[in-house]
Amino acid sequence: MSSENRLDALIGRIVADDALHAKWLNTFSFLEYVGFRKIVKSQRAEALSGAVLNHALEEGRHALGLKKLAVKLGGPELDSYAPEALLCGDEAEAYFQDLDAACDEALSDQPEAERVKLVYCYVTWLIERRALGVYGAYKAAIDGSEVARKLDGLLAEESRHLADVEGWLQQGDAAFGERSRAFEAIEGALYARFIEALAGDLARRATQATPASA
Numbered sequence: 001m002s003s004e005n006r007l008d009a010l011i012g013r014i015v016a017d018d019a020l021h022a023k024w025l026n027t028f029s030f031l032e033y034v035g036f037r038k039i040v041k042s043q044r045a046e047a048l049s050g051a052v053l054n055h056a057l058e059e060g061r062h063a064l065g066l067k068k069l070a071v072k073l074g075g076p077e078l079d080s081y082a083p084e085a086l087l088c089g090d091e092a093e094a095y096f097q098d099l100d101a102a103c104d105e106a107l108s109d110q111p112e113a114e115r116v117k118l119v120y121c122y123v124t125w126l127i128e129r130r131a132l133g134v135y136g137a138y139k140a141a142i143d144g145s146e147v148a149r150k151l152d153g154l155l156a157e158e159s160r161h162l163a164d165v166e167g168w169l170q171q172g173d174a175a176f177g178e179r180s181r182a183f184e185a186i187e188g189a190l191y192a193r194f195i196e197a198l199a200g201d202l203a204r205r206a207t208q209a210t211p212a213s214a
């Protein structure tokens with residue numbers, strides 16, 4: 001089964017259970033927060049544009065919006081990023097950090113300022129494409145709900161982030177075709193690893209929730 005089909009099956013299980021669903025929302029919030037933090041920490045102030053600052057702030061706002069939805073559904077114990085308030089939080093962060101590290105490593109031959117910009121653009125490009133797919137599949141599964149309506153604004157902003165960096169990469173990186181294909185393959189493998197971990201986690205929870213027959 002492809003990672004995409006697998007995701008649809010996992011989302012179906014998650015949204016059928018409010019406690020899991022709240023953790024799922026909180027995990028999205030956590031990833032948005034990691035994105036916000038990564039932009040703020042990686043970009044040097046002397047080269048920071050309004051567009052990049054706006055991108056960071058929008059990711060921070062996405063983190064907060066999703067956090068509020070998680071707490072509304074799951075209660076005050078969701079108001080942190082503690083492991084028990086997340087679904088595969090460590091694996092979700094590893095997906096993001098390992099992708100960033102792989103892009104950084106692949107671009108290590110570039111001059112510092114160019115490398116920082118390229119890593120930011122490629123990681124954003126990869127993550128936004130994945131986010132649009134995952135948020136889109138999730139939204140389809142909860143169609144008509146309050147959360148689905150709230151995702152519309154977030155998806156519009158993610159689409160703009162993607163268009164911004166894609167425009168820059170197409171114009172500014174002569175090696176875009178080659179690099180984007182190589183990075184897509186890395187991202188696909190890291191995403192598949194995350195989906196595997198999520199499937200294993202849900203299977204374990206289902207076993208624990210079903211008492212063994214006598």
Ligand SMILES: [Fe+2]
Nearest residue numbers: 032058059062
């Ligand atoms: Fe976002």
Ligand SMILES: [Fe+2]
Nearest residue numbers: 128157158161
């Ligand atoms: Fe974004």
